[in-house]
Amino acid sequence: MSTAHRTGGRQGRSRGGAHEEEHENHERWAVSYADMMTVLVGLFIVLYAMSQVDQVKFEALRDSLAQGFGNASANVLDGSAGVMKDAGAVPNSPQASGETGPIQPVIEGVPGKDPNVELAKQEVTRLQQMQAEIEARLAAVGMAQQVRYRIDERGLVVGLVADDVFFDPASAALKPAAQAVLDAAAPLLVAIPEEISVEGHANIIPVSGRYASNWELSADRATQVLRRLVETGGVPGRRISAIGFGDTRPLPDPDGDPLEVNRRVDIVIHSAVPEPVRALVPSVIAGTEG
Structure with a gap:
């Protein structure tokens, strides 16, 4: 076979096996x-x-x-x-019918009764019963007249007014009368579930000697009361605390000597009812006293 024939065959196959170039589709969008x-x-x-x-x-x-x-x-x-x-699916209200006036809450199906007021009255009654029980315990040891009580938005406050009965001036040592009062009240404080705070106070006379100021004196008085209630009376330590206010919270008493009535320790039995109910306690007390 000649060279020209072989060359022509390759060229023929090359031309026969070639593919034409595809045209781009511009309309795919x-x-x-x-x-x-x-x-x-x-x-x-x-x-x-x-x-x-x-x-x-x-x-x-x-x-x-x-x-x-x-x-x-x-x-x-x-x-x-x-x-x-x-609109029948929604109860008609005075505002919807064009009438004016506040919507009265309902307690136990009785319209016009504020539930918080009713709960505040119940709480005042309970605190008064607690006060009566403490008074009976103190009367049994001849100390009923040595303690003052008040009920406020915090709860029941048992006041040990230190007019030389519970503490000497510039001293935090518990006198026998203070020990008797605390020992008589302790069983009730052990039985109740409420939180208790012991608040120490002092009058405005500056102290000297052991205490640098009335802050230290009032705090030490509160601490000594707390220790007596916990260590001797058995009050759980997790439910009681002590704090000193110095002479910053005087107690108004027009009938007493301010230098004596403010040398005191308050035992506060804190009410456990909600704050909106506790806020109404003073007005309930004023209404019952009036």
Whole structure:
């Protein structure tokens, strides 16, 4: 076979096996656009279908629910394309009917009774009973007249006024009268679940010697009372605390000597009722005293 023949054969195969270059499709965006339009049309169809209410089926469901809840007069509001329950589903109030006046709370089915006031009255009664029990215990040891009481928004305050009965001037040492009072009151303080705070106070006369100021003196007096109640009386330490106020919280007493009545220690039995109820306690006390 000649060289020219072989060369011509290769050239022929080369021409026969070649592929033509594909033309670029410049209209492929139309396919994506058509797909997007199809999706949007489907979305609008679904939204339109959801906006339509089968009135017959809805009324049947409404009547069934109304009978199940004991309200046979559930209606559709007139003049509205939508379906709603009528105002009869909501109790009429004075504001809705054009009348004025506050809405009175209801307690135990009795209109016009403020539940917090009723709870405050109950709490005052309970604290008064607690005070009476402490008085009876102190009367048994001949110390009923040595303690002062008051009920306020914190709870029951048992005041040990240190007019040389419980403490000597500028001293935090418990005198025998103070020990007798604390030992008599301790069993009740052990039995109750309330938190207890012991608050020490002092008069405005500056101290000298052992204490640098009335702050230290009042704090030491409170601490000594706490220790007697815990170590001797058995009051749980987790429920009691001590604090000193110095001469910053004087007790107004027009009938007593301010230098004596403010040299005191208060044992506060804190009320456990909610704060809105405790805030009403002073007004309840004033109403009962008036």
